[in-house]
Amino acid sequence: MSGSSFGRLVRSPSGVAAAVLAGATVIGLLTGMVPALAAGRADTSLRVALAKRLPKTKITAVDCNKLTGLCEVSAGNTLFYTDKNARYLVIGRVYDMETRTDLTAAKLLELNPDTLLGAAAHNEPAAGDGGVRAAPTKISLAELPAGGAIRWGPAAGPKVVVFTDFHCPYCMKLSETLATIGVRVEERPISVLGTRALSEKVYCSKNPVASLHDAYRHEEPTTDVAKCDTSGLDANEAFARRHMFAGTPIIVRADGSVIEGYRPAAELAAWVKGGAA
Numbered sequence: 001m002s003g004s005s006f007g008r009l010v011r012s013p014s015g016v017a018a019a020v021l022a023g024a025t026v027i028g029l030l031t032g033m034v035p036a037l038a039a040g041r042a043d044t045s046l047r048v049a050l051a052k053r054l055p056k057t058k059i060t061a062v063d064c065n066k067l068t069g070l071c072e073v074s075a076g077n078t079l080f081y082t083d084k085n086a087r088y089l090v091i092g093r094v095y096d097m098e099t100r101t102d103l104t105a106a107k108l109l110e111l112n113p114d115t116l117l118g119a120a121a122h123n124e125p126a127a128g129d130g131g132v133r134a135a136p137t138k139i140s141l142a143e144l145p146a147g148g149a150i151r152w153g154p155a156a157g158p159k160v161v162v163f164t165d166f167h168c169p170y171c172m173k174l175s176e177t178l179a180t181i182g183v184r185v186e187e188r189p190i191s192v193l194g195t196r197a198l199s200e201k202v203y204c205s206k207n208p209v210a211s212l213h214d215a216y217r218h219e220e221p222t223t224d225v226a227k228c229d230t231s232g233l234d235a236n237e238a239f240a241r242r243h244m245f246a247g248t249p250i251i252v253r254a255d256g257s258v259i260e261g262y263r264p265a266a267e268l269a270a271w272v273k274g275g276a277a
Helices: 003-010 013-053 103-111 169-178 196-204 208-216 231-242 265-272
Strands: 061-067 070-075 078-082 150-152 159-164 184-189 250-253 258-260
Touching: 013 061, 013 070, 070 103, 078 103, 150 208, 159 169, 169 184, 169 208, 169 265, 184 196, 184 231, 196 208, 196 231, 250 265
Parallel strands: 159 184
Antiparallel strands: 061 070, 070 078, 150 184, 159 250, 250 258
16 A cells, blocks of 8 residues: 555545554554464474484474473374473373363374374384383283282183273273273273372272272272272382383283283274284
8 A cells, every 4th residue: 555545544534444454454463473483483493402302203293382381292103292492301191180181192192093092102213312212012910919900800801901090081991991801900000190199099998999990980989998008009100110101001911912002892802812912
């Protein structure tokens, strides 16, 4: 618009309104662009920092706006978190306690829609990218004590050991699915989401199996709770750390074969009988 045209526009009341609206529109567009440009610069800066820290990991997406104080980083189907300077690397699950939403699981499902993953952020970078490693595919259960387990299901059914967290939605879904395929389940609580106190309530209740299902539904155990020996829960936590179990559920077959995350009933039934993961 030329200066003379603008002058004619603002000499009338309607022209003044139009000019103000036009100016406001331009200001609004510019104002909206500023945060987006700043976010873009932050993401680019983080990518540069990550390239130096993890030179063999191909970063596919960075989002520093979703979570306060954390940046969400995708590397293919792998998910992890870091600060904006890429100094601290966080491997685990982000859980919104207000909405009771597993944000990590939701993002992993978005990245890999074909598999419902309960496990949090298991990263498999090439050697030299630091200590972020996937859980092993086979382990020995011999070092686990008898304590620390909540056992349910048919006694004669094939056995599976599940490392679980009672605030993990996929753990609840897995528990429901296992109940339909006739397996003997040994659930071993670990505190990935800060649920140790709840685990103790469930484990020490007079009916741990009923309390376990209560806990999955975010209900307090319906049976009395007394003090009991919780050293078995300590053993579960230590075992999980040794074997790099960063998320839940982790399912272990009788022969020590390991799979991470939820699987549908048919796949679980075949795997329990010795099939491939």
